[in-house]
Amino acid sequence: MAGECLWTPGRDRAASARLMDFTRHVERASGEPFVSYDALHRWSVESAPEFWRHIWTFCGVVGDPGIRDVVDAVRMPGARFLPDARLNFAENLLRRQDAAPAIIATSEASRDLTLSFAELNRDVRRAAAALRAAGVQSGDRVCGIVANVPEAIIAALGAAAIGAVWSSCSPDFGVAGILDRFGQIAPSVLLSMDRYEYAGKNIDCLQKLRDVAAELPSVQQVVVIPYDPSRHTTENVATAPEAVWWAEWLGAQEPDSTPFERFPFSHPLYILYSSGTTGVPKCIVHGAGGTLLQHLKEHQLHCDIRRDDRVFYFTTCGWMMWNWLVSALASDATLVLYDGSPFHPDARCLFDVADRARVSLFGTSAKFLDAARKAGVTPRVTHDLSSIRTITSTGSPLAPESFDYVYADIKADVHLASISGGTDIVSCFVLGNPTAPVYRGEIQAAGLGMDVDVFDGEGNPVVDEAGELVCKAPFPSMPIGFWHDADGAAYHAAYFARFSGVWCHGDWTRATPRGGFVIYGRSDATLKPGGVRIGTAEIYRQVEQLPEILESLAIGQSWENDERIVLFVRLAPGITLDETLRAKIAQHIRRHASPRHVPARIVAVPDIPRTKSGKIVELAVRNMVHGRPVVNREALANPEALEHFRDRAELRS
Secondary structure (H helix, E strand, C coil): CCCCEEECCCHHHHHCCHHHHHHHHHHHHHCCCCCCHHHHHHHHHHCHHHHHHHHHHHCCCCEECCCCCEECCCCCCCCEECCCCEECHHHHHCCCCCCCEEEEEEECCCCCEEEEHHHHHHHHHHHHHHHHHCCCCCCCEEEEECCCCHHHHHHHHHHHHCCCEEEEECCCCCHHHHHHHHHHHCCCEEEEECEEEECCEEEECHHHHHHHHHCCCCCCEEEEECCCCCCCCCCCCCCCCCEEEHHHHHHCCCCCCCCCCCEECCCEEEEEECCCCCCCCCEEEEEHHHHHHHHHHHHHHHCCCCCCCEEEECCCCCCHHHHHHHHHHHHCCEEEEEECCCCCCCCCHHHHHHHHHCCCEEEEEHHHHHHHHHCCCCHHHHCCCCCCCEEEEECCCCCHHHHHHHHHHHCCCCEEEECEEECCCCEEEEECCCCCCEECCCECEECCCCCEEEECCCCCECCCCCEEEEECCCCCCCCCEECCCCCCHHHHHHHCCCCCCCEEEEEEEEECCCCCEEEEEEHHHCECHHHCCECHHHHHHHHCCCCCEEEEEEEEEEECCEEEEEEEEEECCCCCCCHHHHHHHHHHHHHHCCHHHCCCEEEECCCCCEECCCCECHHHHHHHHCCCCCCCHHHECCHHHHHHHCCCHHHCC
16 A cells, blocks of 8 residues: 555664754754654754754864855855865765775675775875876866776775866766767866676776777876776786876875865865766766765765765766765765676675675665566575665665565565655755655655755645655755856756746655655656646556566657657566557556556567666657657667667557
8 A cells, every 4th residue: 555654663773863863963052842853854944054054063074164154045046055164075085094994895796895994095095196196186077987896986086185076987888978978078087997797798998998088188197997906007008198007006106195185165076967868968067065965964864874884875887876875984884885787697696795795774776676576586585684774775766566575575674765866966855764654655755954845837835746846945965067057057947947946856746745755757758648747657666566567668659739658568578468468557557547547559679778877768769759869879778779669660550
């Protein structure tokens, strides 16, 4: 049943959560009691400058917060948080310097490595020195074509240490996809894997690196990271001028022992990219201070991360969840990295990693949980998982059936936090509350300090009715802006054109009466048959319960001056889409959703296109069906799958 309570934290667990520690902290400071999360959230929004200063203090940010809290506090865009503050992002992630593990890394190829906090500090300082030796200065860009390995973190923090800007993509990107991103921002130093492994295959990166480096005249140095760390550093890496192996590059420098230089709060830290499925990717610039405060808040208060916890997220370096994961170092936690396929050699491998590394927070995608459910994986039987306190899921809406799966087949006593935000804010709008119950199919709460609401088409707040997810007040992790957007026009058009002075995120969402949220998918992919808006996730949730269906994708096809729903399905092995199965799908949707959700056409395809981070691309498929061009196919993990949607006979009548 939707909305059923699946888990409630025990009294001791709730009372000992970091969120409760923070609540007591602000109660002492303000003299005001907060009897509920809703009361704390209301205060955090109404007293936002005070709230964010308390986050700085409570989480122990290293730096000078300055005197002023915020300038132009109600302008969006335009507000500036802690405009006098000075900090260094890397210094905050490296403040712990003992022998405890900072990073535990593994891969499907058994590329295992553990780095202590002391060793990480040493190597980051060496990377900072090497970047300076290469001529990199504050504000310059350092880019990586990197796997989810410790070297990527060392390079990113080395860049942050000297005020340079880090940007990365995963090594499965093609040459055009990499150039569409890095070509816009003119990096000074380019790092790349020599190869990587995925699903048992060894994939070379050196030819790709040669082609990319040849098209980036700004690059002064190329650094090659061996996927096998034991590879001899004297081997030839003639990929580009000034190319060196990682060990040679890093080892040539003594650790920079000078104090970290502190930069303004909004000094650029990361450049992330929009998906690029409807045009050249937008280069989204994020600031160091806003990223740090937001991540500390989310990690410690919403995910209950604390010192010595072990934090795992299945991600690539081309997805914002990698940036989110790295920040857990600022909470004195250990990062657990995995590189490779989550299904190699089978669907239990990530749970194997969790057991071996004694993971506290297990982060993954909704698609992974659904795939594991369909594969019949039952970790509660095959694994220990006693160390896991929190499971987080993002990337797409988490179906109610996946909530059931987590509690029935993974672990009964666990905080399941479905979280949602995005690359745009390198963080979350809505996420978990470790002191509150988890209800089936619902994200628990709006983030503290985030004035989240749901608007109807006229900009009126609505509850228990689907509408646009919005944020009505500024927050620190808003982008500094877009690269090459000096007047801010593209930035404004992306988020503020729909509702003046209000961030419109583009998610079709329902706020529940108890303060939770249900997300139905991207509003720009919302279906509108007969003018009635339907979220695609409402259809996927029903269709993908059927054992015959592995996954699905729905679009609206323009038809006879209206729009009709077309559903594409990828079938389980040995299954054929005949009229009996079509009728079964339609009947299931009709019974469990509504007659309006029933597709006018149901079509089988062998594969469904998705981005590098695993999100299906309804808009690209819609363009294919309508005979419109699909730009920037390099943004897709499997662009060849688009051809299955071209000129389908089933859609001509």
